[in-house]
Amino acid sequence: MSNLFTYTLRIADSSLILGQRMSEWCSNGPTLEEDIAMSNISLDMFGQANGFYQYAAQLDGTKSADKLAFRRNEREFFNHQLVEQENGDFGTTMVRNFLHDVFNFLFYTELSKSKDETLSALASKSLKEVKYHLRHSSNWLIRLGDGTGESNTKVQDALEELWMYTGELFEMDNLDAELLNSGIAVDNSALKSEWDRMVNKTLVKAKLTRPEDAYMATGGKKGLHTEYLGFILSEMQFLQRAYPDAKW
């Protein structure tokens, strides 16, 4: 496996798993408008994942994009643990997405300057969509945080619960460092200060308290996951596992 292949796969995996989580809201949204919004966001995430999987498949030369998505096991997935966390109530979903959307916005902004032309093109394309995903989750965070006592408590609790999955977003391993040296990868650790600034700004508007940085979960890049990923994959991959190579 080349470094570039693994790097591309990691990006694709986070988009796919978040897309799958968002698709769980389809027909379960709190209002019709939000149901449509979340299904739209899910579609964007799947589309972005597809672009990166197509590129990974091209780099690999042996597996198709579909095989990469539907025939790998849990330990072969490299998504951030944050995106596999349960949807919970609507507020919890908005908190999880907000934390990830801010990261995605900064990450794609940098990746669009990559020396790798395909990554750069996919990042510029994704960035346009991530901008309104971020606007959507930020607006909801403000509305819920600065809403009723109950909505504030719910999103504050979600924030406390999910905070430990944010440390991983800024981790750099040897693979990242090597690709950063060749001008391809993003320096994730350098995104932290701007992420902090943007998150803090919205939390203040939302009348929410930023949790203390304490224990941070890690492992997504190595294929280590929380208990939830297995359940997501068993549902998402069912058809291709039961009927291999089935076509739509």
Added chain:
Amino acid sequence: MQSGNTKYIWELLNTVPDPEIPVISVVELGVIREVKFENHYLTISITPTYSGCPAVKTFMDDIKTCLTENHINNFELKIVYSPAWTTEWMTDATKEKLRKYGIAPPSNIVICPQCKSENTTLISEFGSTACKSLFKCDECLEPFEFFKCI
């Protein structure tokens, strides 16, 4: 053999409608980026509107059907991501077609396609398709869709 005549190919492509907004063609939508004829082979470069837009697969199939029905077989459809699709490529004539169809065209000011009032309110940033958001007119009270600027 007409495939070498790229002007004719553009004309053919202009007959393929957008599957979700059939009053405009895929050419007017701005997704056809290049038509190139080289070594007796036609390459059509297409850029997706939104990464996950399900219409992309449909109009790619429609383009294939249109070309083969016109006896053009030596072609390939190529997906390109850069430069990313933007609503700025839409001409004024195309925008007018959208407006007549009842969709507010991409613009900084959202104007009601029914009564042309600028007094409009956003209902939701997400609409029936990835490219549209939902508005209502505060003058004539009609809800309508707005083609998002990206």
